[in-house]
Amino acid sequence: MESLSPAPTFCEPxxxxxxxxxxxxxxxxxxxxxxxxxxxxxxxxxxxxESVVEALDRLIGRLGAADNAEVLRFPPGMxxxxxxxxxxxxxxxxxxGTVHSFCGHxxxxxxxxxxVEAGEDWTAGQRATDIVLTPAACYPLYPVAAARGPxxxxxxxxxxxxxxxxxxxxxxxxxxxxxxxxEYVRMGSPDQVLAFRxxxxxxxxxxxxxxxxxxxxxxANDPFFGRAGRMLANNQRAQGLxxxxxxxxxxxxxxxxxxxxxxxxxxxxxxWDLVQADGEVAHTACVGFxxxxxxxxxxxxxxxxxxxxxxxxxxxxxx
Amino acid sequence: MESLSPAPTFCEPxxxxxxxxxxxxxxxxxxxxxxxxxxxxxxxxxxxxESVVEALDRLIGRLGAADNAEVLRFPPGMxxxxxxxxxxxxxxxxxxGTVHSFCGHxxxxxxxxxxVEAGEDWTAGQRATDIVLTPAACYPLYPVAAARGPxxxxxxxxxxxxxxxxxxxxxxxxxxxxxxxxEYVRMGSPDQVLAFRxxxxxxxxxxxxxxxxxxxxxxANDPFFGRAGRMLANNQRAQGLxxxxxxxxxxxxxxxxxxxxxxxxxxxxxxWDLVQADGEVAHTACVGFxxxxxxxxxxxxxxxxxxxxxxxxxxxxxx
Numbered sequence: 001m002e003s004l005s006p007a008p009t010f011c012e013p014x015x016x017x018x019x020x021x022x023x024x025x026x027x028x029x030x031x032x033x034x035x036x037x038x039x040x041x042x043x044x045x046x047x048x049x050e051s052v053v054e055a056l057d058r059l060i061g062r063l064g065a066a067d068n069a070e071v072l073r074f075p076p077g078m079x080x081x082x083x084x085x086x087x088x089x090x091x092x093x094x095x096x097g098t099v100h101s102f103c104g105h106x107x108x109x110x111x112x113x114x115x116v117e118a119g120e121d122w123t124a125g126q127r128a129t130d131i132v133l134t135p136a137a138c139y140p141l142y143p144v145a146a147a148r149g150p151x152x153x154x155x156x157x158x159x160x161x162x163x164x165x166x167x168x169x170x171x172x173x174x175x176x177x178x179x180x181x182x183e184y185v186r187m188g189s190p191d192q193v194l195a196f197r198x199x200x201x202x203x204x205x206x207x208x209x210x211x212x213x214x215x216x217x218x219x220a221n222d223p224f225f226g227r228a229g230r231m232l233a234n235n236q237r238a239q240g241l242x243x244x245x246x247x248x249x250x251x252x253x254x255x256x257x258x259x260x261x262x263x264x265x266x267x268x269x270x271x272w273d274l275v276q277a278d279g280e281v282a283h284t285a286c287v288g289f290x291x292x293x294x295x296x297x298x299x300x301x302x303x304x305x306x307x308x309x310x311x312x313x314x315x316x317x318x319x
Numbered sequence: 320m321e322s323l324s325p326a327p328t329f330c331e332p333x334x335x336x337x338x339x340x341x342x343x344x345x346x347x348x349x350x351x352x353x354x355x356x357x358x359x360x361x362x363x364x365x366x367x368x369e370s371v372v373e374a375l376d377r378l379i380g381r382l383g384a385a386d387n388a389e390v391l392r393f394p395p396g397m398x399x400x401x402x403x404x405x406x407x408x409x410x411x412x413x414x415x416g417t418v419h420s421f422c423g424h425x426x427x428x429x430x431x432x433x434x435v436e437a438g439e440d441w442t443a444g445q446r447a448t449d450i451v452l453t454p455a456a457c458y459p460l461y462p463v464a465a466a467r468g469p470x471x472x473x474x475x476x477x478x479x480x481x482x483x484x485x486x487x488x489x490x491x492x493x494x495x496x497x498x499x500x501x502e503y504v505r506m507g508s509p510d511q512v513l514a515f516r517x518x519x520x521x522x523x524x525x526x527x528x529x530x531x532x533x534x535x536x537x538x539a540n541d542p543f544f545g546r547a548g549r550m551l552a553n554n555q556r557a558q559g560l561x562x563x564x565x566x567x568x569x570x571x572x573x574x575x576x577x578x579x580x581x582x583x584x585x586x587x588x589x590x591w592d593l594v595q596a597d598g599e600v601a602h603t604a605c606v607g608f609x610x611x612x613x614x615x616x617x618x619x620x621x622x623x624x625x626x627x628x629x630x631x632x633x634x635x636x637x638x
Binding site for chain 1: 354355356357358361362363364365366368369389390391392393394395396397398399400401403408409412413414415416417418419420421422423424425428431432435440441442445447448449450452459462463466478482484486495496497498544545546547
């Protein structure tokens with residue numbers, strides 16, 4: 001397995017004015033680009049904001065078009081049995097969102113309404129459904145791919161996008177609880193999936209450069225839960241399984257992961273009995289694009305007025 | 320207040336072949352247009368299916384473009400306090416989906432994983448967050464609009480679209496638990512909002528005719544919960560507050576509401592202290608488009624091969 005050679009990195013300083021009060025988030029609210037809902041990390045988006053998200057989504061599609069990925073779109077919730085089997089609860093129990101519903105009759109309904117009226121907790125009677133919010137665009141995919149039987153010799157490539165949920169309320173606009181992730185997912189041999197990841201390290205870096213954003217590619221780890229999680233995180237980083245393309249958005253010290261490049265080894269293949277054409281367990285890799293995060297990076301570096309963005313950037317986005 | 324005069328209606332018979340085994344849903348799975356997840360009403364969508372959803376979304380935008388609606392996009396979850404105040408729990412407690420999360424430490428995490436491992440219920444420790452799944456695209460809008468103060472004299476018009484959740488598992492492909500709703504919402508005087516609804520009854524009818532689908536416009540009611548709900552439903556229907564544009568999809572006897580035209584009177588205005596320029600409580604109305612439902616109607620009537628759809632329909636959708 002060849003080692004990865006990330007593209008050379010650079011990182012320009014942020015204009016410090018942007019970090020003073022009002023905060024970047026305040027300015028996004030003031031301009032109406034994001035809309036307050038009263039919940040940190042849960043925002044409405046303006047038409048202008050959405051026009052950037054949509055342009056990025058199309059741009060990523062163009063960059064990947066030659067690969068002929070199979071397009072699948074899943075809703076923002078997934079099957080709970082599939083979620084349980086995925087192993088997400090081992091690593092990130094605190095980030096998951098389960099969907100619960102009311103199963104009572106009229107008597108219980110009257111009590112529920114009395115609780116709401118009195119400002120008391122009415123949620124104790126809610127029961128877990130068989131749906132969990134999607135934590136990453138690729139999670140619903142693996143069981144679907146495995147159900148098709150062994151991979152063909154050339155493996156498979158999927159193109160995904162969905163709203164994802166992570167329970168981490170924050171005042172950093174780049175850390176939303178509900179956000180959209182575009183993803184390409186490659187399944188096949190270790191060589192196939194590593195070559196895929198390598199190609200997207202190049203394409204993704206070029207894309208962000210074309211958008212005139214400063215960037216750095218860094219080895220990274222997922223935010224595994226608890227003390228045991230720290231070891232997982234260290235292993236992941238040491239083995240070069242995860243790289244992130246970081247752009248300073250909220251601060252220079254803590255830049256924001258806008259793209260991530262992940263080699264899962266045989267984790268999902270083993271979990272889902274997904275095998276290659278020769279019967280060997282499949283390896284998988286994905287590249288994920290944080291559509292809101294890249295949008296916020298563009299707004300942070302090029303300003304809140306889209307019409308005033310550099311002509312070259314506008315051309316990349318809108319032709 | 321003038322009475323509504325819905326457009327003349329007609330309804331052609333469905334080709335009976337489509338109702339025999341395999342069911343329409345089975346055929347959608349077989350063709351890969353929808354993808355099984357193991358949960359009824361929760362499906363993946365193919366690229367072809369999505370291309371229709373996207374074309375419909377753009378078509379609706381073109382039909383409404385002259386009105387210069389303000390575009391806002393909310394994620395598929397909304398603030399729980401806003402949801403509680405909205406009154407949704409009075410009418411539809413059984414359809415709501417609350418989002419719950421794990422708040423424990425490592426000891427509780429170990430127990431949770433042991434439950435998952437043993438196939439036991441691990442969700443008892445999940446706690447309700449301040450997020451509820453969006454039940455209709457307009458629900459997050461009202462508090463946002465009210466926070467801006469009194470409406471201008473001409474009122475306001477919003478353009479919304481989001482994934483919505485309704486807890487009603489079903490094998491009818493038109494009854495999904497997570498689906499997308501495009502909506503225009505008008506706020507103003509009774510005359511303003513009724514004129515808006517009238518104009519969309521015409522536009523919506525013409526749109527569905529242009530798509531060569533049979534339709535009927537019918538007085539309708541929301542599926543209010545319980546015995547008390549039946550009275551609400553009867554009142555809503557008798558007062559002509561809700562019309563639906565129905566297209567036979569699963570059957571001729573129970574056609575599918577693909578568009579709905581709703582006059583809320585002062586319900587949301589009173590709930591959210593939303594007032595007109597003169598201080599009178601605002602009235603609201605909305606037109607909602609079920610994007611998956613219209614897509615399914617097209618697939619049902621024009622066939623599962625998009626390339627073989629009537630040329631006129633393809634031109635309406637893709638120019």
